[in-house]
Amino acid sequence: MPLWQVYHPPGTFPTPESKQALVDSIVPLYTEGPGLPAFYVITHFHELPPSTTFMGNTPTPALTKPFIRLVITHIAVRMPDDQEYHRGFTGSVDKALKPHIEDKGYGWEYHIAETERDLWKIDGLIPPPWNSEEEKMWVRENKAVEYPGGRV
Numbered sequence: 001m002p003l004w005q006v007y008h009p010p011g012t013f014p015t016p017e018s019k020q021a022l023v024d025s026i027v028p029l030y031t032e033g034p035g036l037p038a039f040y041v042i043t044h045f046h047e048l049p050p051s052t053t054f055m056g057n058t059p060t061p062a063l064t065k066p067f068i069r070l071v072i073t074h075i076a077v078r079m080p081d082d083q084e085y086h087r088g089f090t091g092s093v094d095k096a097l098k099p100h101i102e103d104k105g106y107g108w109e110y111h112i113a114e115t116e117r118d119l120w121k122i123d124g125l126i127p128p129p130w131n132s133e134e135e136k137m138w139v140r141e142n143k144a145v146e147y148p149g150g151r152v
Helices: 015-025 082-096 133-141
Strands: 002-008 043-048 066-072 107-114
Touching: 002 015, 015 043, 015 082, 082 107
Parallel strands: 002 043, 066 107
Antiparallel strands: 002 066
């Protein structure tokens, strides 16, 4: 699953619609390219009180613009160990974030970490191999579905 943690100060994503708009830009990064099920993409918004985030020694309220930090974890599919591929993907991430963060004048930073797929389960099931017939069924159903070998 791609897990997106969005840490932000109050007022940067003030409505359900503003959050939904960002999520609607994130999900296609995974459904349109690698063809993952949409339900794999989890996004958490963490609104942080102004006094709880520092950049270096400076509390972020003292900065000239709001600061948003994103932590992105990939589990479902590992990217190739290829700098050109990485630059292409981060360019797509930048494009997805631009109207929701950069165009609003916010400061921002993100990193992407990849973890072991073998240590991941959904509803007690081992997710099927990427691009397998079982995973294609999960894409169609947009949920975890029992399949032979899914429970260990």
